Amino acid sequence: MRMVRATCGLCGQQAETEEAPLTWVTSVENGRKLLYCDRCARENVRNIEGKLDSVYW
Numbered sequence: 309m310r311m312v313r314a315t316c317g318l319c320g321q322q323a324e325t326e327e328a329p330l331t332w333v334t335s336v337e338n339g340r341k342l343l344y345c346d347r348c349a350r351e352n353v354r355n356i357e358g359k360l361d362s363v364y365w
Contacts, residue, residue: 318352348363 312334314323323329323345331346333356349356 314343314346316345318344318348321345321347 311326313326314328314336315321317335323332328334328343329346331349331358333344333346333349335344335356344352344356
């Protein structure tokens with residue numbers, strides 16, 4: 309069985325495991341669950357908190 313690693317929805321960074329690290333952010337946009345690495349989450353924290361879809365970042 310192939311392991312699918314958690315991947316950032318913006319930059320494509322992959323986590324070491326299937327589980328997203330605790331520092332990553334989870335977002336639901338248009339019914340899809342997206343993950344953002346800690347770097348992308350920090351850079352876009354205002355947009356995330358404002359609930360803007362990543363299309364507008």
